[in-house]
Amino acid sequence: xxxxxxxxxxxxxxxxxxxxxxxxxxxxxxxxxxxxxxxxxxxxxxxxxxxxxxxxxxxxxxxxxxxxxxxxxxxxxxxxxxxxxxxxxxxxxxxxxxxxxxxxxxxxxxxxxxxxxxxxxxxxxxxxxxxxxxxxxxxxxxxxxxxxxxxxxxxxxxxxxxxxxxxxxxxxxxxxxxxxxxxxxxxxxxxxxxxxxxxxxxxxxxxxxxxxxxxxxxxxxxxxxxxxxxxxxxxxxxxxxxxxxxxxxxxxxxxxxxxxxxxxxxxxxxxxxxxxxxxxxxxxxxxxxxxxxxxxxxxxxxxxxxxxxxxxxxxxxxxxxxxxxxxxxxxxxxxxxxxxxxxxxxxxxxxxxxxxxxxxxxxxxxxxxxxxxxxxxxxxxxxxxxxxxxxxxxxxxxxxxxxxxxxxxxxxxxxxxxxxxxxxxxxxxxxxxxxxxxxxxxxxxxxxxxxxxxxxxxxxxxxxxxxxxxxxxx
Amino acid sequence: xxxxxxxxxxxxxxxxxxxxxxxxxxxxxxxxxxxxxxxxxxxxxxxxxxxxxxxxxxxxxxxxxxxxxxxxxxxxxxxxxxxxxxxxxxxxxxxxxxxxxxxxxxxxxxxxxxxxxxxxxxxxxxxxxxxxxxxxxxxxxxxxxxxxxxxxxxxxxxxxxxxxxxxxxxxxxxxxxxxxxxxxxxxxxxxxxxxxxxxxxxxxxxxxxxxxxxxxxxxxxxxxxxxxxxxxxxxxxxxxxxxxxxxxxxxxxxxxxxxxxxxxxxxxxxxxxxxxxxxxxxxxxxxxxxxxxxxxxxxxxxxxxxxxxxxxxxxxxxxxxxxxxxxxxxxxxxxxxxxxxxxxxxxxxxxxxxxxxxxxxxxxxxxxxxxxxxxxxxxxxxxxxxxxxxxxxxxxxxxxxxxxxxxxxxxxxxxxxxxxxxxxxxxxxxxxxxxxxxxxxxxxxxxxxxxxxxxxxxxxxxxxxxxxxxxxxx
Numbered sequence: 001x002x003x004x005x006x007x008x009x010x011x012x013x014x015x016x017x018x019x020x021x022x023x024x025x026x027x028x029x030x031x032x033x034x035x036x037x038x039x040x041x042x043x044x045x046x047x048x049x050x051x052x053x054x055x056x057x058x059x060x061x062x063x064x065x066x067x068x069x070x071x072x073x074x075x076x077x078x079x080x081x082x083x084x085x086x087x088x089x090x091x092x093x094x095x096x097x098x099x100x101x102x103x104x105x106x107x108x109x110x111x112x113x114x115x116x117x118x119x120x121x122x123x124x125x126x127x128x129x130x131x132x133x134x135x136x137x138x139x140x141x142x143x144x145x146x147x148x149x150x151x152x153x154x155x156x157x158x159x160x161x162x163x164x165x166x167x168x169x170x171x172x173x174x175x176x177x178x179x180x181x182x183x184x185x186x187x188x189x190x191x192x193x194x195x196x197x198x199x200x201x202x203x204x205x206x207x208x209x210x211x212x213x214x215x216x217x218x219x220x221x222x223x224x225x226x227x228x229x230x231x232x233x234x235x236x237x238x239x240x241x242x243x244x245x246x247x248x249x250x251x252x253x254x255x256x257x258x259x260x261x262x263x264x265x266x267x268x269x270x271x272x273x274x275x276x277x278x279x280x281x282x283x284x285x286x287x288x289x290x291x292x293x294x295x296x297x298x299x300x301x302x303x304x305x306x307x308x309x310x311x312x313x314x315x316x317x318x319x320x321x322x323x324x325x326x327x328x329x330x331x332x333x334x335x336x337x338x339x340x341x342x343x344x345x346x347x348x349x350x351x352x353x354x355x356x357x358x359x360x361x362x363x364x365x366x367x368x369x370x371x372x373x374x375x376x377x378x379x380x381x382x383x384x385x386x387x388x389x390x391x392x393x394x395x396x397x398x399x400x401x402x403x404x405x406x407x408x409x410x411x412x413x414x415x416x417x418x419x420x421x422x423x424x425x426x427x428x429x430x431x432x433x434x435x436x437x438x439x440x441x442x443x444x445x446x447x448x449x450x451x452x453x454x455x456x457x458x459x460x461x462x463x464x465x466x467x468x469x470x471x472x473x474x
Numbered sequence: 475x476x477x478x479x480x481x482x483x484x485x486x487x488x489x490x491x492x493x494x495x496x497x498x499x500x501x502x503x504x505x506x507x508x509x510x511x512x513x514x515x516x517x518x519x520x521x522x523x524x525x526x527x528x529x530x531x532x533x534x535x536x537x538x539x540x541x542x543x544x545x546x547x548x549x550x551x552x553x554x555x556x557x558x559x560x561x562x563x564x565x566x567x568x569x570x571x572x573x574x575x576x577x578x579x580x581x582x583x584x585x586x587x588x589x590x591x592x593x594x595x596x597x598x599x600x601x602x603x604x605x606x607x608x609x610x611x612x613x614x615x616x617x618x619x620x621x622x623x624x625x626x627x628x629x630x631x632x633x634x635x636x637x638x639x640x641x642x643x644x645x646x647x648x649x650x651x652x653x654x655x656x657x658x659x660x661x662x663x664x665x666x667x668x669x670x671x672x673x674x675x676x677x678x679x680x681x682x683x684x685x686x687x688x689x690x691x692x693x694x695x696x697x698x699x700x701x702x703x704x705x706x707x708x709x710x711x712x713x714x715x716x717x718x719x720x721x722x723x724x725x726x727x728x729x730x731x732x733x734x735x736x737x738x739x740x741x742x743x744x745x746x747x748x749x750x751x752x753x754x755x756x757x758x759x760x761x762x763x764x765x766x767x768x769x770x771x772x773x774x775x776x777x778x779x780x781x782x783x784x785x786x787x788x789x790x791x792x793x794x795x796x797x798x799x800x801x802x803x804x805x806x807x808x809x810x811x812x813x814x815x816x817x818x819x820x821x822x823x824x825x826x827x828x829x830x831x832x833x834x835x836x837x838x839x840x841x842x843x844x845x846x847x848x849x850x851x852x853x854x855x856x857x858x859x860x861x862x863x864x865x866x867x868x869x870x871x872x873x874x875x876x877x878x879x880x881x882x883x884x885x886x887x888x889x890x891x892x893x894x895x896x897x898x899x900x901x902x903x904x905x906x907x908x909x910x911x912x913x914x915x916x917x918x919x920x921x922x923x924x925x926x927x928x929x930x931x932x933x934x935x936x937x938x939x940x941x942x943x944x945x946x947x948x
Binding site for chain 1: 805808809810
């Protein structure tokens with residue numbers, strides 16, 4: 001039996017779940033579903049794990065979020081995450097290049113490997129049904145089909161693409177045609193006819209099959225990828241820049257004769273909007289979905305979600321309310337697609353809330369702006385065990401560090417000092433300094449920055465373990 | 475002509491404007507109306523000032539809020555506030571004791587004084603109409619009437635008490651009867667009949683008249699107040715404890731034959747709920763009231779208000795959304811009275827959001843909890859020029875102070891250090907310390923508290939300029 005690998009597509013970005021998702025906090029890296037503490041990416045790992053061991057998981061993430069993807073994998077899998085493969089895409093080139101890149105890495109290791117390609121930003125409420133579908137389609141993939149999973153529609157949804165199925169081919173059905181997102185009338189016809197399925201964007205194929213098909217339909221892409229050193233991937237940046245963006249649907253699925261669809265009944269959502277998340281979420285007796293510390297009185301059909309802060313609601317009907325540390329959304333249900341306009345207005349006004357959260361993830365940990373004061377900033381900084389920030393200096397600000405948990409190794413000029421909780425150190429303007437967590441527990445400190453100009457861009461880096469020398473940010 | 479004094483009733487507390495008002499942030503001390511930066515109390519001072527100079531303004535506030543009332547008066551009037559009289563009620567005893575106390579203080583200074591008694595938590599959009607009404611009723615008050623202002627109703631409001639007017643007496647009308655808050659049907663009948671007015675709770679009388687009437691109807695109250703040393707008020711606490719609470723309406727107005735009403739047309743609200751504030755607020759073409767940084771798309775009939783954070787709204791209709799630093803309310807318009815139930819639930823759950831804001835006013839300035847961390851708290855502290863905190867110690871926590879604006883004089887054990895911006899000091903557990911602002915500008919500092927137990931109650935006071943020795947809080 002061929003072995004099963006997974007390509008986990010973790011490259012998305014966007015603000016369709018404003019204010020929870022931000023340009024620098026895409027939804028797959030967030031706890032969107034609100035079950036437990038896991039992110040959509042971690043939910044995806046958990047769903048695959050019964051069939052795909054960590055050493056056969058290949059993560060394709062945009063370079064910007066690679067360290068966060070890795071961090072979340074470690075948080076979820078522990079040391080097993082060391083066995084996974086993490087590939088950072090230097091630039092986004094849509095799904096076909098990412099999937100082919102992953103398939104080539106897999107084929108290089110295991111020419112007979114089967115590959116499950118899954119987005120990491122979907123919600124699937126029933127893992128059992130998903131795994132059963134995978135099991136049922138392994139033979140078809142082994143026989144050279146490119147299997148896609150088609151959700152049995154439960155409503156005339158206009159937000160998804162559809163697959164029109166044809167004749168039976170063993171466990172799967174041939175694909176007659178892919179249909180774009182329909183209007184309401186067509187969606188209702190699709191539902192009546194019973195031969196259309198929602199296109200999940202999840203695929204199963206053998207590495208050899210997808211490379212063959214790509215060689216036929218996307219020869220340029222395959223040509224570029226053939227130049228890759230598949231062991232080290234050290235020329236990836238150079239090659240990726242030459243590749244044209246194209247989706248796997250358009251580039252291969254709509255052209256190949258090997259496409260097949262397996263109808264699946266399970267609660268699935270691509271979480272393209274708050275409304276679509278509402279559809280799939282479990283509701284109380286009056287149709288409310290509630291997440292976080294919410295006190296609500298006499299609500300109906302509403303989606304009430306909050307993070308750290310308290311939300312209170314009275315008599316709301318068909319309302320989506322989502323609260324985060326620095327922004328809140330109140331939206332009529334059915335209109336959450338229009339967050340796009342909100343984002344446009346934020347851009348027009350030169351605001352930054354749509355770009356990132358108050359808490360910003362970094363390769364070494366995170367920082368949270370507690371107070372963007374006038375002439376000073378207060379931040380909470382966390383540094384993961386073993387990590388260190390760059391050796392750096394600031395031209396316009398001094399810094400006061402007060403450790404509140406864990407142990408810090410601080411370099412200030414020529415000195416090195418070890419600080420425990422309740423100890424502090426001062427970094428004068430212009431002084432070279434470095435912050436490191438030499439311990440085994442999380443380092444947490446409060447930083448008071450003081451200066452005429454306070455900006456993330458006021459940084460000169462001298463050494464950096466994350467390759468960021470010369471960069472102003474990240 | 476007799477001189478006009480004002481008794482400004484600043485004793486209210488409450489949470490009817492949750493989450494903006496809190497038990498320790500009553501609405502008269504807040505910028506509720508959202509015009510400019512002034513609080514309702516300051517709006518009240520501004521409205522009176524053309525007729526009542528500061529030396530004839532008597533503020534009656536609950537002791538708890540007296541320093542904040544004084545601070546707001548200084549902020550608004552500048553040094554002129556030194557001329558005002560500020561009286562702190564040791565306990566709340568409703569309006570009759572407060573008004574009689576004020577009237578006695580005034581009568582002691584000026585036996586012929588006329589007195590305007592005004593709540594400080596109302597919104598009046600038209601100061602000119604208000605002052606004109608005062609001018610028109612001065613003669614009646616001089617003639618011994620207790621004049622109340624009756625708003626000409628513009629809708630069948632069920633949230634206000636009504637006054638049924640009788641025969642004309644010069645500029646004013648006799649009062650036939652006071653009516654409790656009516657049901658809808660009665661309110662409509664009142665509106666049709668045209669002889670009923672909303673009871674504003676604002677009164678004009680001579681000090682002598684109100685004392686005479688109180689002597690007749692509330693002899694016990696007057697008996698107690700006669701024991702007061704009117705110069706120093708130093709026995710106020712002792713006397714006030716013996717007084718029974720009673721409202722001016724029930725205690726005097728509903729019994730006296732000297733009651734009169736002056737009908738007034740002006741936009742007025744007692745701001746008893748968000749709905750009543752919505753009624754009086756200026757609206758855009760689609761009936762929206764918007765305050766603060768709000769981006770809204772296609773909203774109708776909604777009240778959207780935010781403080782520091784960003785609010786976004788899409789397609790909302792007849793919704794009240796109010797955001798503050800630590801809590802948000804989303805409420806169907808017409809149902810804002812039900813915030814009471816929200817407060818009850820908060821109490822049941824042992825939460826504290828309904829008690830105070832993240833920023834807490836103190837006699838010496840304020841503090842804001844920036845981060846209530848695990849094992850530490852981060853606060854921003856402001857100290858007004860010339861003010862100082864108590865000489866104190868904490869049993870369970872150390873403190874790190876970093877000055878970010880102004881100058882601090884810090885006492886730590888036997889040492890005194892002067893700190894400028896960008897300088898810091900450490901206060902070990904158990905060490906006696908004191909913080910003072912010796913400068914002429916606001917002192918602002920960041921405090922990191924570290925310890926096993928972090929509580930406002932962990933304080934031992936040795937000296938205090940605000941008389942709080944032995945008290946755990948405030």
